[in-house]
Amino acid sequence: MAIEANENNEGVATAARVTKVLQWLMAFLSKLSAKVVDVMSQMKKVGKEDPRRVIHALKVALSITLVSAFYHVKPLYNDFGSSAMYAVFTVVVVSEFSVGATLGKGLNRGFATFFASALGLGSFYLVNSISTEDILEPVLLGALIYLTTAGITYFRFLPQMKARYDYGLLVFNLTFCLVSVSSYRDHEVLDIALKRVITIISGGLISVSVSIFVCPIWAGCDLHNLQSKNIEKLGNFLLAFGDEYFGTSEGGESNKSFMQGYKSVLTSKQVEESLANFARWEPRHGRFKFRHPWQQYLRIGNLSRQCAYRIDALNGFLYSAKTPLELSGKIPEPCINMSTETGRALKELAMAIHKMIPPSSADTHIAKSKIAATNLRSIMKTGLWEDTNLFEIIPGLTVASLLVDVVSCTERLAESIKELSTLAKFKNKDSTVVAEQPQEEEYPQPCSDNSGPQHVIAITINQLSANSFHNGNS
Amino acid sequence: MAIEANENNEGVATAARVTKVLQWLMAFLSKLSAKVVDVMSQMKKVGKEDPRRVIHALKVALSITLVSAFYHVKPLYNDFGSSAMYAVFTVVVVSEFSVGATLGKGLNRGFATFFASALGLGSFYLVNSISTEDILEPVLLGALIYLTTAGITYFRFLPQMKARYDYGLLVFNLTFCLVSVSSYRDHEVLDIALKRVITIISGGLISVSVSIFVCPIWAGCDLHNLQSKNIEKLGNFLLAFGDEYFGTSEGGESNKSFMQGYKSVLTSKQVEESLANFARWEPRHGRFKFRHPWQQYLRIGNLSRQCAYRIDALNGFLYSAKTPLELSGKIPEPCINMSTETGRALKELAMAIHKMIPPSSADTHIAKSKIAATNLRSIMKTGLWEDTNLFEIIPGLTVASLLVDVVSCTERLAESIKELSTLAKFKNKDSTVVAEQPQEEEYPQPCSDNSGPQHVIAITINQLSANSFHNGNS
Numbered sequence: 001m002a003i004e005a006n007e008n009n010e011g012v013a014t015a016a017r018v019t020k021v022l023q024w025l026m027a028f029l030s031k032l033s034a035k036v037v038d039v040m041s042q043m044k045k046v047g048k049e050d051p052r053r054v055i056h057a058l059k060v061a062l063s064i065t066l067v068s069a070f071y072h073v074k075p076l077y078n079d080f081g082s083s084a085m086y087a088v089f090t091v092v093v094v095s096e097f098s099v100g101a102t103l104g105k106g107l108n109r110g111f112a113t114f115f116a117s118a119l120g121l122g123s124f125y126l127v128n129s130i131s132t133e134d135i136l137e138p139v140l141l142g143a144l145i146y147l148t149t150a151g152i153t154y155f156r157f158l159p160q161m162k163a164r165y166d167y168g169l170l171v172f173n174l175t176f177c178l179v180s181v182s183s184y185r186d187h188e189v190l191d192i193a194l195k196r197v198i199t200i201i202s203g204g205l206i207s208v209s210v211s212i213f214v215c216p217i218w219a220g221c222d223l224h225n226l227q228s229k230n231i232e233k234l235g236n237f238l239l240a241f242g243d244e245y246f247g248t249s250e251g252g253e254s255n256k257s258f259m260q261g262y263k264s265v266l267t268s269k270q271v272e273e274s275l276a277n278f279a280r281w282e283p284r285h286g287r288f289k290f291r292h293p294w295q296q297y298l299r300i301g302n303l304s305r306q307c308a309y310r311i312d313a314l315n316g317f318l319y320s321a322k323t324p325l326e327l328s329g330k331i332p333e334p335c336i337n338m339s340t341e342t343g344r345a346l347k348e349l350a351m352a353i354h355k356m357i358p359p360s361s362a363d364t365h366i367a368k369s370k371i372a373a374t375n376l377r378s379i380m381k382t383g384l385w386e387d388t389n390l391f392e393i394i395p396g397l398t399v400a401s402l403l404v405d406v407v408s409c410t411e412r413l414a415e416s417i418k419e420l421s422t423l424a425k426f427k428n429k430d431s432t433v434v435a436e437q438p439q440e441e442e443y444p445q446p447c448s449d450n451s452g453p454q455h456v457i458a459i460t461i462n463q464l465s466a467n468s469f470h471n472g473n474s
Numbered sequence: 475m476a477i478e479a480n481e482n483n484e485g486v487a488t489a490a491r492v493t494k495v496l497q498w499l500m501a502f503l504s505k506l507s508a509k510v511v512d513v514m515s516q517m518k519k520v521g522k523e524d525p526r527r528v529i530h531a532l533k534v535a536l537s538i539t540l541v542s543a544f545y546h547v548k549p550l551y552n553d554f555g556s557s558a559m560y561a562v563f564t565v566v567v568v569s570e571f572s573v574g575a576t577l578g579k580g581l582n583r584g585f586a587t588f589f590a591s592a593l594g595l596g597s598f599y600l601v602n603s604i605s606t607e608d609i610l611e612p613v614l615l616g617a618l619i620y621l622t623t624a625g626i627t628y629f630r631f632l633p634q635m636k637a638r639y640d641y642g643l644l645v646f647n648l649t650f651c652l653v654s655v656s657s658y659r660d661h662e663v664l665d666i667a668l669k670r671v672i673t674i675i676s677g678g679l680i681s682v683s684v685s686i687f688v689c690p691i692w693a694g695c696d697l698h699n700l701q702s703k704n705i706e707k708l709g710n711f712l713l714a715f716g717d718e719y720f721g722t723s724e725g726g727e728s729n730k731s732f733m734q735g736y737k738s739v740l741t742s743k744q745v746e747e748s749l750a751n752f753a754r755w756e757p758r759h760g761r762f763k764f765r766h767p768w769q770q771y772l773r774i775g776n777l778s779r780q781c782a783y784r785i786d787a788l789n790g791f792l793y794s795a796k797t798p799l800e801l802s803g804k805i806p807e808p809c810i811n812m813s814t815e816t817g818r819a820l821k822e823l824a825m826a827i828h829k830m831i832p833p834s835s836a837d838t839h840i841a842k843s844k845i846a847a848t849n850l851r852s853i854m855k856t857g858l859w860e861d862t863n864l865f866e867i868i869p870g871l872t873v874a875s876l877l878v879d880v881v882s883c884t885e886r887l888a889e890s891i892k893e894l895s896t897l898a899k900f901k902n903k904d905s906t907v908v909a910e911q912p913q914e915e916e917y918p919q920p921c922s923d924n925s926g927p928q929h930v931i932a933i934t935i936n937q938l939s940a941n942s943f944h945n946g947n948s
Binding site (some may be wrong): 046054142405 | 481513516517520521527528530531532534535536538539542559561563565566569615616619620621623624625627628631632633644647648651652655656716740741743744779780784787790794816854868869871872874875879900
């Protein structure tokens with residue numbers, strides 16, 4: 001009886017334990033599935049933001065599968081032995097998002113490997129000719145390696161080296177160490193160096209070919225579209241701002257959130273710089289020549305940001321104190337004109353960049369916005385609202401003053417875009433036809449992707465910093 | 475005679491040729507030496523900007539020389555064969571500027587290699603158990619490699635993966651390919667995987683140890699100092715601005731160029747983000763605990779930048795239209811007060827961050843600047859300068875209005891620094907003692923380097939992006 005009760009008790013305890021474990025398992029599974037669902041939805045979102053990411057993943061996988069032929073084809077394998085894995089390394093490390101980044105990394109890797117192998121061999125023979133003693137040789141080699149790697153590592157801090165040759169200097173360090181270190185072990189050092197160079201070149205060729213010939217993603221194109229899109233965002237803000245601030249708009253919150261697009265311009269510097277660095281490696285593509293003036297895009301970017309800082313100050317007023325409309329007297333009219341015309345000018349400039357035509361159509365809008373600024377000045381000079389409360393109209397005056405500042409910023413920006421137009425030889429198509437027909441049809445897109453100023457460019461900082469964060473490795 | 479003349483002519487021609495070659499050689503050499511001198515002076519400058527760069531170069535060289543022991547000690551070499559080179563690879567690739575970056579890369583590399591080796595072995599045995607045919611095996615493995623690498627490459631686009639595990643995912647791809655590809659060649663696949671893991675761990679350990687124990691450079695410290703320094707720069711501008719704009723200062727151009735320091739704040743976002751990412755890998759150091767609230771520094775950075783955008787708008791007025799002092803009536807006084815007090819508040823905030831004490835001393839200055847803003851409002855309400863030309867005083871009014879905006883920005887910034895102070899448990903030392911003694915002596919520096927707010931922090935964007943551009947490789 002006692003035993004039975006005991007057994008019963010034990011059974012109950014076991015059942016309770018099993019239930020507990022099951023409950024824990026269920027909770028864990030539901031948490032896990034929630035996590036999985038979350039990650040899946042994020043992955044979907046990332047793909048929707050820029051479908052080229054999916055293409056990139058498939059391209060990299062293709063390159064890697066191709067390079068495994070190095071291991072697969074037997075005669076090749078017999079010749080290269082375990083050196084063939086350098087080809088795999090190279091493909092995985094060099095395959096970047098854009099053609100420019102891939103080419104830059106590939107060329108850096110190829111040349112660095114070549115020169116470092118040569119120098120490593122040289123130092124091996126040098127040390128060998130000085131001494132054949134067992135103790136002195138490794139010491140000499142060690143000193144040589146210490147000095148060279150310290151020098152190269154320090155050299156990487158130079159700004160112009162960092163911008164274009166950072167990866168090459170890293171590979172140089174690596175190969176130099178490898179060749180000269182292995183030289184006092186394996187005395188087939190020449191063979192090692194040669195195989196390394198050949199396998200790396202073949203891996204690099206596979207990567208670069210896939211990058212260029214299978215749905216290429218051009219950094220230059222991205223930079224071009226990014227600038228056009230950024231200027232368009234500034235234009236969108238200004239087009240809506242006048243009506244929004246002086247209260248004649250009925251767009252409400254949705255309009256305001258649309259206007260916030262300019263904020264990404266404030267922090268676009270780093271992205272632009274890395275894109276420009278990549279673009280300089282790219283061959284002629286689409287309507288971009290080999291020596292397209294990429295540096296001018298950076299100047300345009302700086303001016304856009306200056307404009308964006310003023311706009312951010314304007315944006316602050318949108319949410320804080322406003323001048324009541326009935327007190328504003330005659331201020332709103334020229335302000336709205338300035339804002340709208342500058343907005344139009346910016347959108348014309350964006351369109352000119354996008355279509356690679358001279359930005360002459362923006363001139364009339366800039367002229368109009370300058371006339372509005374002059375009007376504003378004369379209204380203020382006549383002091384028509386001397387009887388109003390000065391304190392109440394101060395926000396309105398500040399906004400007006402900032403808008404005048406934005407007009408002059410836009411003028412400088414237009415100058416800089418004109419310079420780009422001259423440098424890159426933008427050509428005007430038959431303008432009479434353009435006026436009659438829908439413009440979209442008239443001009444060939446400079447890039448084949450879908451990220452014109454009418455669409456959302458799907459380059460986020462995250463994805464772009466991808467290019468600078470894609471760390472190669474072994 | 476004819477022959478002699480001919481010979482003479484030839485001699486003259488040869489002499490001319492030799493002279494030409496010599497001239498060319500001289501020109502080339504002088505160009506080369508000019509280039510070398512230029513590079514040397516740049517290298518000197520880079521080292522002066524941040525002496526830690528020299529230390530970093532020496533540290534990396536030390537790690538590499540240490541790891542060459544792997545090749546040097548014979549018993550080790552006999553055990554590991556050519557796998558030992560992975561240790562060299564690892565050291566060269568993992569050795570980054572800051573401890574956080576090195577640790578992050580090392581851990582990423584170690585774990586990724588381990589998991590990828592395990593998975594690569596698993597897929598090798600799986601494919602082996604399914605088929606032993608000569609044709610099917612490589613096809614199956616190829617398909618597996620294609621799918622896995624495509625998936626991992628795509629996975630790297632997720633923002634949270636990119637921020638912390640990007641390098642790990644790259645290494646995963648690499649090792650997985652290597653292990654599963656070499657598996658149908660070398661049938662000592664388990665041996666390969668194991669050796670790779672061990673050599674990579676030992677290489678990583680060398681790097682990380684040198685990074686931590688030889689003059690460590692902490693990313694967390696850099697982030698902390700960067701924020702403190704940035705806020706101080708904003709303070710410097712505002713302290714000088716009032717006098718500079720309303721013409722009571724005699725500092726002239728040198729003062730103006732000193733004020734431009736704030737410009738680096740405008741574009742500091744990317745640098746801060748990568749420093750914060752690195753800092754999260756770092757163990758407890760100095761007065762920073764393991765889970766120091768690094769994210770809060772990013773919030774502080776965002777608010778500093780908002781402040782900096784307003785300041786940039788103010789800076790525009792410094793160089794353009796000014797309100798003549800005789801027309802400004804009573805505006806200058808409260809404006810100068812606002813500017814100076816906000817500047818003082820910002821400098822106190824910077825000091826509080828630097829010394830890790832609660833930022834209570836800034837409160838009085840913020841209160842004073844708010845009183846000045848109220849004064850300004852009441853001056854404007856009483857309209858004491860109704861007889862002046864309204865047009866002339868508009869720039870002055872705009873500046874006043876922007877300054878009010880800056881005051882509210884600063885208030886938000888102070889709130890956010892107070893939050894940091896609570897989160898990170900900043901402690902106040904005995905304040906009576908502080909008041910009597912020089913403050914510098916009173917508080918231990920949170921970091922041992924010399925980049926407090928009184929000194930120039932030598933972290934330029936270039937050097938920091940170093941960390942994100944240091945591409946590993948093989």
